Amino acid sequence: MDLxxxxxxxxxxxxxMAAILPAAERVLKNRVGWYAAAVALICLLLVAQALPAVVNGETVTGSFPWIPSLQVELSFYGDGLSVMFGLIVSGIGILIMSYSNEYMSKREDLSRYYRYLLMFMGSMLGMVFSSNAIxxxxxxxxxxxxxxxxxxxxxxRPMSVYGATKSLLxxxxxxxFMLAGFLLLGIITGTFDIVTILQNGSMIALIKGHELFLPALVLIIIGAAAKSAQGPFYIWLPNAMEAPTPVSAFLHSATMVKAGIYLVARIHPIFSGTEAWFVLVxxxxxxxxxAAGFLAFRQTDIKGILAYSTISQLAYMMAMYGYTSYQYPGIGVTAATFHLLNHATFKACLFLVAGIVxxxxxxxxxxxxGGLRKELPATFIIGAIAALSMAGVPPLNGFLSKEMFYESSLEMGHILGGPFEYLIPAAAVLGGAFTFAYSIRFIDGIFLGKRRSEHLPKHMHEPTPVMLFPPALLAALVILIGIFPSAAVHYIIEPAASGILLEDVQLHVSLWHGFTAALLMTIITFIAGAALYARYGAIAAxxxxxxxxxxAWSFNSLYDRIVNGASGKSTAFAKVMQPGPLSPYLIAMLLIFLLLSAVPVIMIAGTLIPTELNLEVPMYEAVLLxxxxxxxxGTAVLRKYLHAIIAVSAVGYLVSLVFIYLQAPDLAITQLLVETLATIIFLLVIIKVPQTFREKITRSVLARDLLISSAVSITVLILLLNASQGIVSPxxxxxxxxxxxxxPLAGGHNMVxxxxxxxxxxxTLGEIVVLCLAGLGVYNLLKSRSDSK
Structure with missing residues (x-):
């Protein structure tokens, strides 16, 4: 199989495989999670086939035509960066779906759960391997x-719905916003193919000198920041913790939240080396x-602590990818890329440990x-390894990438000079101290000391191997990468960094580099982190x-005010624009029609009725008309619903006879089918309502309706008479x-x-979408009614 x-x-x-998962569930029953894990394993093996090629500096490319007129193709591109993400997505996916076999209750809708997981995994793989921006x-x-x-x-669960809605919005x-940025890139370069831009130095120079450079950059970074919970967009991630814990481990530590980081890394060669890139990213x-590291102190939910730690750790990567100058555009790229891999291992492990706890x-x-180390000793060891790696303690992998972060911070500060030579390294150390403090909080608060509550179960035990093995494997990777980093660096980090920097990258990473400035910063970090932990409770209070x-001084409060305010304002607007009865809508539409049609006719026409008209009407047409x-x-004067419906149907069937006479059989059969269906639906509804019209029509209302209908009828008549002569050119x-x-253009013989x-x-697509939305609305109304009974 080619790559x-x-x-x-x-x-x-x-x-x-998600589409056929329900059929698999009927066979595998509660073990359908292993089916999903097998799919993830196959994906891992397929992606791994490209690993030797990208290690040798090769890339995998190919495309299929999709929308040629818009220069949009279904194209995939595999380099070191995308293959690294593909391995993380599919590899973590195997562990998550295996873990879920024991974590998820057998009473849950497992088919829906694993279908969603598989579709998410496919979406992430499609994103990281996409070559075309659209x-x-x-x-x-x-x-x-x-x-x-x-x-x-x-x-x-209301909080689950709230968290899901917030994350989607x-x-x-x-x-x-990101799409708008891509469109601006397309305007500048004339192409949406990212690889074409990356491989063309003159095109990159054109982008950096273009007046749309800054708007394009800002729009794309907004999309990346929203996805990776950066800046004010962080608010969705803590609420997303209402998801099942395996979902949190998959989406919010290893994969989805790194989508924004991936985008920043992918466009790095296009925008880096500029002041705007450094300031924004x-x-x-x-x-x-x-900010996220500081806010983690007040969290008491263990997944909440991990959520804010995720935001902070993603910000580490964002900052490192943002370190750039004109002479050295990729200062922090290798550090960010290494930390991206390390974070996927220790943070996914921590979420799985949180799920066990x-x-x-x-x-x-x-x-x-508190004190759970006695009853959950294996879980304690695994969790401690992952948390200490997050804190940057040697000899774990988090220590290595944190050292590289400190080194790149020192280099960036030195290049900027002035106060930044101290401010940037100081900010890095402070962020590391926050990380150290909440990492120790995770270990101490759960496993050390004594029990703090009598409400915990009296007897607890380690989970089954199905739940314990995935975090144990991740903890083992944390140790192995920390002690023996050369394999991960050579086969994963170097190709990924080369794919970002578009040049060959050679790294030497080891636990001991001697007494360096970065090591001194690490020591200061541990001291400051311990001091912060001593004041942890006071800071949280x-x-x-x-x-x-x-x-009201929070972004969450602002979000709630915007969303709730939009709901209230839309309700008030709807009360004005949609009062309920059908007649105001019809009157408004007909009056607008008169304004847009009758007024121009009266202003332009010398005569409203053409002087030369062919009044010879064949007998067949005359009878039908x-x-x-x-x-x-009959529809207007009949007083019973059933009689009026029959009259309306008669009009439709007679119109189909007109189509037949005019040699339009397709339209005739369509009219017949639609009219028959409409009549049946009307009859099904009419049996539920009184059979006579109850409303009384006053003379004023009748006069108004007659006036409007007559004006519309006359206007339509005049327009039809002048359709091929008179005021309208033939x-x-x-x-x-x-x-x-x-x-020749569409390859179809049926013209309709x-x-x-x-x-x-x-x-037609718009009509289908409207029908689908209406169908969903009807389904939800029926579902809510059945649930309330």
């Missing part, structure tokens, strides 16, 4: 949609790193825990007091165009179908 086929199959296989956006939004479904998996909304990362204690409140005193007029009058029938072009599907494709 392009392997990557393409890895992207689409999860979607295909294609990347499609997969980007698919990750938002599938994560929305996973976060809101427990649909009967923030991340998908950010994706719209580096500045955003430093500020978020400090919550599973055994039936709580996530760290203030009710101070944050609580400030939050209680100024509740007479019957249509009689049936139409024009050739459009049918000739469709007759001549249906086969071709018009609907090809020439009016967007219109």
């Amino acid at each position: 392009f086929t392997a990557i393409t199959l890895a992207v689409f296989l999860p979607f295909i 294609q990347l956006f499609v997969f980007w939004e698919l990750t938002s949609i599938t994560s929305f479904m996973l976060i809101g998996y427990w649909r009967n 923030v991340t998908a909304g950010g994706g719209i 580096g500045g955003l990362g430093i500020i978020t790193m400090l 919550a599973h055994e204690t039936a709580t996530r409140d760290i203030t009710k825990m 101070w944050q609580d007091r400030v939050s209680a005193r100024y509740p 007479g019957l249509i007029i009689l049936a139409s009058l 024009f050739e029938s459009l049918s000739y165009y469709f007759i001549e072009n249906s086969v 179908n071709v018009i609907l599907v090809d020439f009016r494709g967007y219109d």
Whole structure:
């Protein structure tokens, strides 16, 4: 199998297997999670086939035509960066789906759970291997949609629904800004193919000198920041912790939240080396790193602590990718890329440990825990290894990337000079001290000391190997990468960094580099972190007091005001624009029609009625028109619903006879089918309501309706009479165009179908979307009614 086929199959296989998962569940029952894990394993093997090629500096490319007229292709690109992400997504996916076999209750809707996980995994793989910017956006939004479904998996819990809605609004909304940035890139370069831009130095120079450079950069960074919970967009991630813990481990530590980091790394060669890049990316990362690390102190939910630590650790990477100068555009790239891999191992491990703890204690409140090392010794060791790696303690992998972070901070500060020579390293150390403090809090609060609550179960035990093995394997990787980093560096980090910097990268990473400035910063970090931990409770209490005193001074409060305000304002607007009865809508539409049609006719026309009219009407047409007029009058004067419906149906059937006479059999059969269906639906509804019209029509209302209907009828008559003569210039029938072009342009002989599907494709798509939305609305109404009974 060639490498392009392997990557393409890895992207689409999860979607295909998700579609047939319900059938697999009928066979495997509660063990269907192993089916999903097997799919993830196959994806890992498919992606791994490209590893030797990218290690040797090669890339995998290929494409299929998709929308050629818009220069959009279904294209995939595999380099060191995308292959690294592909390995993380599929590798962590295996562990998460295996772990879920024991974590998820057998009473849960397991088919829906694993379908969502597989679709999310496929969306992430499609995003990281996309070469075309528009294609990347499609997969980007698919990750938002599938994560929305996973976060809101427990649909009967209000907080789950709230967290899912917030994540969708923030991340998908950010994706719209990103798309706008991609469109600006397309305007500048004339292409949406990212690889074409990356491999063309003159095109990159054109972008950096273009007046749209800054708007494009800002828009794309907004999308990346929203996805990776950076800056004010961090608010969605803590609420997303309402998802099942394996979902949190998969989405919010190893994969989805790194999508924004991936995007920053992918566009790094295009925008880096500029002041705007350093200020936006580096500045955003430093500020978020400090703010999230500080806010982690007041969290008592163990997943909440991990959520804020994730935001802070992502900010580490954002800051490192933002370190840049004109002479040295990739100062922090290798450090950020190494930390990206390390974070995926220790943070996924910590989430899985949190799942075990919550599973055994039936709580996530760290203030009710303590002393669990005695009853959960293996879990304690695994959790301690992962937490200490996050704290940057040697000889674990987090120590190595933190050292590289400190080195790049020193280099960036030295290049900027002035106060930044001290401020940037100081900010890095402070962020590391915060990390050390909340990492120790995780270990001490859960496992050390004595029990803090009598509400915990009296007897707890280690979970089964199915739940224990995935975090144990990740903890082993944490140790192995820390002690023996050369393999991971050579086979994963160097190719990934080379893919970002577009040049060969050689790294030497080891535990001991001698007494360096970075080592001194590490020692200061541990001392400052220990001092902060000594004041941990006081800092948390101070944050609580400030939050209680100024509740409106938070981005969460701002979000709630915007969303709730939008709901209230839309309700008020709807009361004005949609009062309920049908008649105001009809009157408004008819008056607008008169304004847009009758007024121009009166102003332009010398005479409203053409002088030369052919009044010869064949007997067949005359009879049909007479019957249509009689049936139409019947709908207006008949006083019973059933009689009026029959009259309306008669009008429709008579119109189909007109189509037959005019040699339009397709329209005739369509009219007959629609009219029959509408009549049946009307009759099904009419049996539930009184059979006579109860409302009384006053003379004033009747006069108004007659006046409007007469004006509309006369206007339509005048327009039809002048359609081919008089005030409207004669024009050739459009049918000739469709007759001549249906086969060569659309490959279809049925002209009506071709018009609907090809020439009016967007219109038809819009109609389908409207019908789907209406169907979903009807389904939800029926579902809510059945649930309330």
